[in-house]
Amino acid sequence: MKDFLTEIELAGLISRLKRLSDELLYSTRDYYKTVGLDIEPNWHLVFLLLEKTNALTISEISQELRMSHPACIKIIKKMKKHDYLISKTDKNDSRKRILELSDKAKKRLPSFHRHWEAGIQTTQELLQNSPHIFEDLKAFEKEVSEVSYKERTLKNLRKE
């Protein structure tokens, strides 16, 4: 099957990464809708994080997930609106909002986990013929974190 992004090789790789990750995101959302879960894909990690650590501030979540704090605020706002999170103000530092799982969240998490387990199996299936993806992705992430795409490209431009 012809695919322009694959044809152009190196020039298309980053776009293919985006296309694939988008497709997986929308398919996950579709899945939740079909099985009747009123949660969104990007809530998953916040649930897992709070299950592990009980209480976190917005900044802490932002750091753990390596995501900007406005992105976290948006996610958390929705999760609160759906009564999955409770937020208190820290007694010692009134700037901080301490976030915890609500009773509703705790009650529903076992069900969510069954769906997430099925999703993990799916990921495993999808990667059956991609045996090096974990190492290769890790090396890729490492390179990007050491010197950004922008900095590298500025340097490469000057070399020409």
Place this chain on the structure above:
Amino acid sequence: MKDFLTEIELAGLISRLKRLSDELLYSTRDYYKTVGLDIEPNWHLVFLLLEKTNALTISEISQELRMSHPACIKIIKKMKKHDYLISKTDKNDSRKRILELSDKAKKRLPSFHRHWEAGIQTTQELLQNSPHIFEDLKAFEKEVSEVSYKERTLKNLRKE
């Protein structure tokens, strides 16, 4: 360096893919801004496609890039606003908009190509320790295209 998404292994892989592709996207935008190019990352593929084929309709672009047509319409609208594209209505089929590169685009493309070449070198650098990424990504894409994430996960849920 600790990373929650890496720690949770299979459960975090898809999110890592998104995080990486987002980071590359924003860094590319930052690059364009820094070097003073008034183009956006997702215009790249449309430029390449039209350089190759001269004239295409919106549906054709949508099919070539495997992207929804509303997404293409948005990109093309902006490119037209910046005078990089000209659109005519097809004489034999008044529904179709035929898109071509403008003179401004043709004049600037050599410059754009120097930046894109530098970007390709960057991609190569970033992948220096990810020797299997092309095959593994291709296999991943193939699996997803054959049976979607959603379908697979529904099946896996029933199995449990």
Place this chain on the structure above:
DNA sequence: TATATTTGTGTAACCAGTTACATATAAATA
């Protein structure tokens, strides 16, 4: 103690994609 700096949260405006719906034209069919 008064001032300057850092930190935590929040908002606004933007880019980037999707699905769902609408509409006009072309093509197929009764």
Place this chain on the structure above:
DNA sequence: TATTTATATGTAACTGGTTACACAAATATA
């Protein structure tokens, strides 16, 4: 030929991320 179906484009409303800016509270420093 009249009607149905398919195709091409367009819009609206949504999710999901970013950077840039604002402001209050905490901390460091003069």
